[in-house]
Amino acid sequence: MIAAVVVTHAAPPGMLERSLAAIRQGDLGGSGVDRLVVVDNGPERVDPGDADIVVRTANHGYGAAANTGFAAALAGGADLVALLNDDTLVEPGWSAALAAALDAPDVGAAQPALVDLDGACVTSLGVRLDRFGAGSDIGRGTPVAALPTDPEPLDIFTGGAVVFTRDFLAATGGFDERFFMYYEDVDLALRGAGLGWRYVLVPQARVRHAGGATTGGQPSRTRFLQERNRLWIARRHGGPSAVRAAASLSVRRLRHRPVAVHARALAAGLGSREIVGPP
Numbered sequence: 001m002i003a004a005v006v007v008t009h010a011a012p013p014g015m016l017e018r019s020l021a022a023i024r025q026g027d028l029g030g031s032g033v034d035r036l037v038v039v040d041n042g043p044e045r046v047d048p049g050d051a052d053i054v055v056r057t058a059n060h061g062y063g064a065a066a067n068t069g070f071a072a073a074l075a076g077g078a079d080l081v082a083l084l085n086d087d088t089l090v091e092p093g094w095s096a097a098l099a100a101a102l103d104a105p106d107v108g109a110a111q112p113a114l115v116d117l118d119g120a121c122v123t124s125l126g127v128r129l130d131r132f133g134a135g136s137d138i139g140r141g142t143p144v145a146a147l148p149t150d151p152e153p154l155d156i157f158t159g160g161a162v163v164f165t166r167d168f169l170a171a172t173g174g175f176d177e178r179f180f181m182y183y184e185d186v187d188l189a190l191r192g193a194g195l196g197w198r199y200v201l202v203p204q205a206r207v208r209h210a211g212g213a214t215t216g217g218q219p220s221r222t223r224f225l226q227e228r229n230r231l232w233i234a235r236r237h238g239g240p241s242a243v244r245a246a247a248s249l250s251v252r253r254l255r256h257r258p259v260a261v262h263a264r265a266l267a268a269g270l271g272s273r274e275i276v277g278p279p
Contacts, residue, residue, distance in 0.1 A: 002095055002163075003035040003078035005069030006051075007062060008086035009042040015087055015210070020049055022089045032095035035076055039069040052076075062159070063175030063184040070174050074166060082163045087210035089117070090161075097205035098163040101151045108168030108197035109189070111157040112205035115144055122147070123209050125201055127156040127186055133234040133246040135186055147203040154201040155193070159185030161207040171195055176279035182222075183229035190237045191279075220258055224265045227253070231269025235276050243270075 004023055008016045016038075023033055038048040041059040048054050053072050057065060066083055073081045080099055084090070094112055101110040114124040114137075125139035137158070159175075162185075172192050175184045189199065227250060234246035250266040 001034045001078050002032060002080045002082060002099060003037055003073035003076060004033045004082040004084060004095070005037045005039065005066060005073055006048075006084045006086055007039045007041070007065045007069060008046060008048075009040075009059060009062075009065070010044070011042070011046070011086045016046055017049065019084065019086050019088055020051065022091075023084075024050070032093075032099075033082065035073065035078065037069045037072050037076075039065045039072075041065045061177060061180035061184075063179055063181070064177040066159070067174040067177065070164075070169055074169065079166050080163055081166070081169065083159060083161070084207070085160045085209065088114075088161055089208040091119070091206040091208065094205040094207055095163070097202050101200045101202045102163065102165055104198070105167075106196060106198050107165070107200055108171075108192055109157050109162050109164050109199045110151075110205075111154060111162045111199065111201050112207045113139075113144070113147055113201070113203045114158065114161055114207050114209040117208050117210060119206065119208055120144055123211055124158050124160065125203070126154045126199075127158050127189075129156070129186070129233070131245050132249040133230050133238065133242060134249065135183065135230070144206070149204060152201045152203070154199040156186055156189040157199050159188075160209055160211075168192060168197055171197070173279055178275060178279070179229050179232065180225055182225045183233050186233055187236065190233070220261050223258065224261050224268075227262060227265030228269040231266070232272070232275045235270070 036051045037053040038051040039055045041057045098110040122139040122142040124137035127135045128138050176187050231246050234242045253262045
């Protein structure tokens with residue numbers, strides 16, 4: 001049984017409705033998704049149409065909302081749980097292709113190719129970290145026609161569209177909610193890998209993604225979380241050299257606006273003791 005969890009927060013008018021309609025029309029009740037769960041943590045509640053389960057929560061971040069959705073999906077008997085942003089449009093056959101890639105018992109997550117709204121170019125084939133711990137999307141700008149046909153190993157999945165197994169979520173506990181937003185997917189992937197889990201990219205499963213459509217209204221908050229959480233990743237998953245490199249980038253960014261935001265992020269990123277431990 002596959003459940004789809006869609007997290008929504010301040011989506012532009014019509015966006016969530018289009019996202020849910022794509023799931024319903026292509027999968028719900030057919031051979032793909034069996035149950036649709038919507039987690040709404042936005043300031044203005046939305047009508048999710050005929051979703052099977054609607055959970056309304058306070059805004060404790062993307063990871064917390066996703067974990068709430070996972071719990072609802074698993075309680076309903078789901079074996080696989082797909083996590084989707086509210087600015088995604090799934091293409092036909094996406095869930096079946098991802099489910100097929102999760103047959104091996106040690107494969108905990110499968111990611112589709114995220115593509116632009118025209119379906120012509122890639123926006124993400126997963127995440128890579130540079131030597132400063134900064135994440136970027138793999139394959140951005142690659143023509144969809146150039147994608148391989150077979151699944152490939154993946155080191156770090158993106159939380160914008162990914163399918164997890166029940167066992168993986170049980171073993172990892174899902175997202176660390178302290179991240180609030182940004183790098184929580186990187187943290188989950190690295191924690192899972194540390195427990196022996198593998199991940200797969202399935203290029204022939206396609207999900208169209210607007211990207212950042214519901215998170216762009218607070219640029220200072222966004223910058224703070226990105227910088228702080230990048231440092232948290234280095235501290236939790238890297239050695240001393242990784243922390244030094246990550247911190248050096250933060251120090252260089254103090255030369256640029258918004259200086260106060262960069263300074264707060266640096267202090268928070270290096271000063272939180274508990275983040276080096278388990279969620």
